[in-house]
Amino acid sequence: MLPRLIDNGGPVLWLLLLASGVAIAVFIERVLHCHRAQINSIEFLNGVRTVLRRDNVVEALSICDATPGPVARLVKTAIVNRDQGRERVREALEEAGLLEVPRLEEKLNLLATIAQIAPLIGLFGTVLGFIHVFEQIDQAGLYAQVGQLSKGIWQALICTATGLAVAIPTYAGYNYLVNRVNEIVLDMERAATEIVNIVTEKPAPKAP
Numbered sequence: 001m002l003p004r005l006i007d008n009g010g011p012v013l014w015l016l017l018l019a020s021g022v023a024i025a026v027f028i029e030r031v032l033h034c035h036r037a038q039i040n041s042i043e044f045l046n047g048v049r050t051v052l053r054r055d056n057v058v059e060a061l062s063i064c065d066a067t068p069g070p071v072a073r074l075v076k077t078a079i080v081n082r083d084q085g086r087e088r089v090r091e092a093l094e095e096a097g098l099l100e101v102p103r104l105e106e107k108l109n110l111l112a113t114i115a116q117i118a119p120l121i122g123l124f125g126t127v128l129g130f131i132h133v134f135e136q137i138d139q140a141g142l143y144a145q146v147g148q149l150s151k152g153i154w155q156a157l158i159c160t161a162t163g164l165a166v167a168i169p170t171y172a173g174y175n176y177l178v179n180r181v182n183e184i185v186l187d188m189e190r191a192a193t194e195i196v197n198i199v200t201e202k203p204a205p206k207a208p
């Protein structure tokens with residue numbers, strides 16, 4: 001059945017299959033990227049806080065370097081700028097955040113574009129299929145046989161169905177990734193607020 005559908009789908013079907021392959025590859029790559037980027041920020045910050053309270057800055061930076069994801073990079077930025085005052089730490093975190101968010105959103109526009117144009121590509125194939133049908137009718141007139149018309153009808157239906165079959169899961173995958181990115185950005189904001197408090201808190205006075 002599948003070889004027959006591919007054979008009757010026409011050249012537009014191959015374009016849709018290519019778009020589908022690109023969408024699958026981008027989705028898998030982004031899922032893996034988000035998986036690596038999302039960490040247990042509460043546990044991570046608790047570990048950094050404990051180390052900094054011992055005034056072991058080098059170990060805190062090592063923890064950040066060993067931990068993947070934007071949260072760890074933001075925390076490292078705050079630690080590096082800890083001696084420049086609270087406002088400077090905030091500014092450094094904002095600047096770092098502006099660099100991190102585009103990395104998380106990278107290639108999402110490609111997924112959205114595929115989801116939007118796949119039905120249009122399918123519609124284009126449908127139109128080409130019906131053009132073929134009417135061409136056969138024009139040539140054969142009233143004597144046109146079903147076999148002469150079936151290829152164009154097949155192409156029209158297959159392209160419509162494939163365009164929708166590509167667009168629906170691609171759009172669902174895009175929304176899933178947008179939600180994952182939003183969760184990571186929220187973690188970044190929480191971590192930024194917390195690390196500002198950690199690196200700027202005054203040490204407790206020593207007992208006499």
